[in-house]
Amino acid sequence: MYLVSSPVEEENNLVMKVAVIGAGVSGLTAIKCCIDEGLEPICFERTDDIGGLWRYSDKVTEGQACVMKSTITNTSKEMMCFSDFPMPAEYPMYMHNSYVQKYLHLYAEKFSLREYIQFETEILRVMKKDDFEQTGQWVIQLKDKKTDKVKENIFDAVLVCTGRNSEKYVPNFPGLSNFKGEVVHSHDYRKPTGYEGKRVLVIGIGNTGSEIAVELSAIASQVFLSTGRGTWVFSRITDYGMPIDMTSLKRIMMKLKKILPQSLIENLVEKKANARFDHTTYCLRPKHRVFAHSPTINDEIPNRLALGTLRVKTGVRTFTENGLIFDDNTVEENIDVVVLATGYTFKFPFLDKSVTEVRENHVDELYKYIFPPKLEKSTLGIIGCAHVFGPSMPVLEMQCRLSTLVFQGKVNLPCCHDMMLDIKSKQEVLKEKYVKLHKHTVTVEYIEYMDELATLNGCRPDFGSLFWSDPKLALNCYFGPCTPYQYRLHGPGKWDGARKAILTQWERTLGPLKTRPLGFIEQPSQKNILLFSFVFVVTICYLLQALFF
Numbered sequence: 001m002y003l004v005s006s007p008v009e010e011e012n013n014l015v016m017k018v019a020v021i022g023a024g025v026s027g028l029t030a031i032k033c034c035i036d037e038g039l040e041p042i043c044f045e046r047t048d049d050i051g052g053l054w055r056y057s058d059k060v061t062e063g064q065a066c067v068m069k070s071t072i073t074n075t076s077k078e079m080m081c082f083s084d085f086p087m088p089a090e091y092p093m094y095m096h097n098s099y100v101q102k103y104l105h106l107y108a109e110k111f112s113l114r115e116y117i118q119f120e121t122e123i124l125r126v127m128k129k130d131d132f133e134q135t136g137q138w139v140i141q142l143k144d145k146k147t148d149k150v151k152e153n154i155f156d157a158v159l160v161c162t163g164r165n166s167e168k169y170v171p172n173f174p175g176l177s178n179f180k181g182e183v184v185h186s187h188d189y190r191k192p193t194g195y196e197g198k199r200v201l202v203i204g205i206g207n208t209g210s211e212i213a214v215e216l217s218a219i220a221s222q223v224f225l226s227t228g229r230g231t232w233v234f235s236r237i238t239d240y241g242m243p244i245d246m247t248s249l250k251r252i253m254m255k256l257k258k259i260l261p262q263s264l265i266e267n268l269v270e271k272k273a274n275a276r277f278d279h280t281t282y283c284l285r286p287k288h289r290v291f292a293h294s295p296t297i298n299d300e301i302p303n304r305l306a307l308g309t310l311r312v313k314t315g316v317r318t319f320t321e322n323g324l325i326f327d328d329n330t331v332e333e334n335i336d337v338v339v340l341a342t343g344y345t346f347k348f349p350f351l352d353k354s355v356t357e358v359r360e361n362h363v364d365e366l367y368k369y370i371f372p373p374k375l376e377k378s379t380l381g382i383i384g385c386a387h388v389f390g391p392s393m394p395v396l397e398m399q400c401r402l403s404t405l406v407f408q409g410k411v412n413l414p415c416c417h418d419m420m421l422d423i424k425s426k427q428e429v430l431k432e433k434y435v436k437l438h439k440h441t442v443t444v445e446y447i448e449y450m451d452e453l454a455t456l457n458g459c460r461p462d463f464g465s466l467f468w469s470d471p472k473l474a475l476n477c478y479f480g481p482c483t484p485y486q487y488r489l490h491g492p493g494k495w496d497g498a499r500k501a502i503l504t505q506w507e508r509t510l511g512p513l514k515t516r517p518l519g520f521i522e523q524p525s526q527k528n529i530l531l532f533s534f535v536f537v538v539t540i541c542y543l544l545q546a547l548f549f
């Protein structure tokens with residue numbers, strides 16, 4: 001329907017046409033952001049439905065990311081939702097992937113996103129138009145998968161929303177080709193059926209590897225989890241059963257992290273992790289400090305290790321025909337299945353070389369991890385490349401919000417030279433801060449990165465005025481979890497429901513637990529007042545300190 005637009009129409013059409021590639025989380029919010037900004041989005045989706053990796057399927061195709069049957073979110077509902085669309089109150093604190101999929105359908109329905117999507121359409125090439133230097137326009141070659149027809153279309157801007165979890169990454173393990181057992185990449189692992197009674201080796205202790213190892217340890221005869229580097233493990237819920245991201249992703253925490261010595265903070269956080277189970281005793285302790293790499297979020301690992309159904313091992317030295325030798329020279333034989341939870345790399349095969357020099361996984365060559373710096377016109381954004389310490393959905397949304405403003409010229413990016421300087425300085429910081437691993441060339445801190453983008457597009461919360469105009473809200477924003485609604489309080493894309501959403505976020509988080517009325521226990525209103533006074537006093541001290549010292 002949108003494919004062929006007559007030349008006459010095109011001339012009259014002053015609205016920018018934006019091609020959105022992919023209808024997963026990023027693609028959906030990209031469409032919404034375009035509509036909000038008065039742009040005309042046209043989204044191309046390879047499959048026949050929305051949802052991207054959240055759309056569970058028993059069969060996965062190459063190059064198509066997909067959760068496994070049991071995947072549960074590792075960020076809590078209020079942290080991971082879109083900033084102007086809270087999750088339904090009845091959804092649990094952490095959700096099975098089917099809830100996320102339902103949520104995405106609700107989002108698409110509420111904002112009528114579907115009418116902008118062309119399903120079963122594959123993007124073959126994205127090229128600069130001949131007069132790109134003047135117009136910033138793109139020629140997109142696409143294939144209708146139902147008819148196999150190939151067409152070319154012209155767009156004023158492009159948002160690449162294909163994600164970074166589709167191309168399997170497999171390091172070179174010596175001898176793996178000699179191994180006679182079954183080898184599966186976690187990408188193709190769907191559910192535990194078929195693994196009953198087997199001896200399984202899982203390689204990689206990221207979120208996925210740990211989930212698979214734990215899941216299989218309930219039914220396999222023995223599961224080994226191989227990791228060269230080890231990891232810090234945190235549970236989804238922490239003290240008093242509160243979600244860990246809501247208790248740690250706070251502005252006050254970020255401030256403390258900045259003003260207190262780094263090593264002190266690291267010691268405290270590591271102490272906390274070890275209080276749950278000692279990482280040395282359980283042989284998971286990594287060499288790196290706790291912030292040098294994304295921790296693993298897993299509720300079960302220590303329990304399964306304690307039960308012995310799961311055993312942690314070092315990295316792999318070499319595979320043999322029926323087993324393997326580990327780095328510490330121990331040998332395990334009769335391994336039936338090896339699961340490679342070794343992660344993903346990303347590529348943009350359809351992007352012309354002249355568009356971006358982004359090599360595999362090296363998105364640190366993008367300005368703010370979105371914009372290729374060397375384009376004559378900033379009319380292309382790559383969404384979702386940065387790896388975030390925290391929820392990713394709000395970040396994807398923020399990247400789209402910024403991109404649409406950049407496309408329209410409402411936000412101007414610096415010149416190429418300055419962008420390159422910014423990129424170089426960021427690379428230096430990253431190198432120092434994080435363990436160098438192929439898949440973590442870019443890791444960003446949630447609040448910092450959100451604030452950085454929000455500063456550019458003018459929706460960063462302004463605490464200076466907020467403390468005076470609405471102290472209750474300001475306290476909630478500063479000392480409470482940094483939920484995405486904070487970026488809808490003012491500026492472009494302001495949402496009137498943001499304040500209420502912030503003040504009710506804990507109700508939506510803890511409400512689903514209230515399934516058994518405890519009539520005899522007093523409601524903790526007293527405690528709230530105490531807490532509020534305490535927070536108030538701390539704030540006053542803080543303000544005084546800020547004013548006078």
Ligand SMILES: *[C@@H]1O[C@H](CO)[C@@H](O)[C@H](O)[C@H]1NC(C)=O
Nearest residue numbers: 074207208294297389390391
């Ligand atoms: C959640 O899991 C995904 C997939 O493994 C990972 O990319 C992300 O960093 C994790 N998030 C957190 C907060 O650990």
